[in-house]
Amino acid sequence: MDMDEYQRLALRTAAPHDKPNVLFDLLLGLVGETGEIAEKAKKIIRDQDSDFSRWDTEDLKKELGDVLWYLAVLADHFGLPLEDVAKHNITKLADRRQRGVIGGSGDDR
Template identity: 65%
Template sequence: MDLDDYQRGALRTAAPRDRRNELLHLVLGLVGESGEVAEKFKKWVRDQDSDESRLDRAGIAKELGDVLWYVAVLADYLDLSLDDIATTNLAKLASRQTRGRLSGSGDNR
């Protein structure tokens, strides 16, 4: 499956764009689901002493799927292709690597 196929599939379960506050709903949903990923890791540190063999990979995969859904639907709301976003991101990272700028901070390094 390519990312645009996923994006089209995700849209089948998305609310209509014209729903009141839909953009805010999508942004907050993305942040919330990202927090749920972090929560899985927090519990892993707290309860499993950061033992990688006890990491809840299945639970994390489910939360990452929810993050992916929100990214796909939010991108569509903004008329952006998930494939294009991914391609542009990889090109940006490859450029940073070539220039020795992978570490550090700032969008335009």
């Protein structure tokens, strides 16, 4: 499955663009799902001595899927094909690596 196909399929379960507050719902959903992953990581640090090999990868797969869904629908809200978002990100990171600034800080490095 490619990124645009995923996005197309994800949109079958998304609210219409004109639904009141849909953008806020998408943004908060993305942050919330990302927070769920961070919370589970925190518990591994706290309760399992930072042994990430004990992470339930099936659960992680579900949570990452939820993040991906929100990302795909949010991108569509602004007319951005997910494939374009992914390609742009890889190009940006390759450029940073080539220039030796992959580990720096700031968006425009």
